[in-house]
């Protein structure tokens with residue numbers, strides 16, 4: 001689909017050449033054009049239409065905000081929920097816009113959690129990344145600044161020891177990442193995770209349940225074990241969102257529940273993520289066993 005061209009950095013290209021499971025996330029497919037009419041949704045969570053509060057900031061829940069820091073990623077993941085929004089959402093890309101976002105948060109003392117996302121914040125240079133982090137970490141009310149990046153899986157060399165150390169200095173930064181199959185947990189990725197953990201930063205992973213990538217109990221278990229051994233905490237496994245162009249990745253609900261049960265019977269709680277769906281209008285991530 002021309003609106004979301006194939007793109008991958010050099011590291012991701014190399015990984016795709018060696019892993020068919022990763023290549024499915026990286027290479028576009030004719031199946032993207034065949035979404036069912038009911039899935040012709042580009043913005044299921046109203047990011048463009050409803051959630052925007054000031055240029056570059058979205059809020060769907062009272063205690064947290066999402067700040068759009070960049071319109072670019074290291075790879076255009078074919079299953080991306082934001083595939084229709086990347087490059088179209090307003091970004092906090094000037095000092096004035098960043099200040100506007102900080103002022104918005106400061107005026108709402110209930111906000112304690114700031115997600116720095118995009119796009120991928122680590123496509124920015126260190127100075128800009130730290131300008132975002134420090135601006136929000138400097139607010140007393142903010143307890144967590146979440147750096148949301150897929151760099152650890154798709155461009156781990158971006159997470160240098162220098163950057164990790166600088167991210168760790170406020171004591172408020174958490175890194176949220178996304179790994180979808182064990183092939184992505186390479187030696188380079190493990191080293192990038194270690195640099196963050198050793199800088200005092202908790203690292204957690206949100207996985208997307210994807211047909212042909214991780215839709216079996218054995219493959220999901222392999223991923224969860226690989227993440228845990230790299231000191232990356234598996235946090236959520238998401239059902240694919242109802243977004244146009246990604247229907248072919250969706251795993252039927254009953255199968256998803258079987259995968260969850262398979263993992264729960266074989267791995268301890270610290271390594272077991274919550275299997276959830278993000279449903280438009282729900283006030284929370286909905287556990288699959290409630291669906």
Ligand code: SF4
Pocket residue numbers: 072073074075076077079080081082083118119120150
């Ligand atoms: S890194 Fe995240 S935002 Fe970027 S294309 Fe992949 S899933 Fe989408």
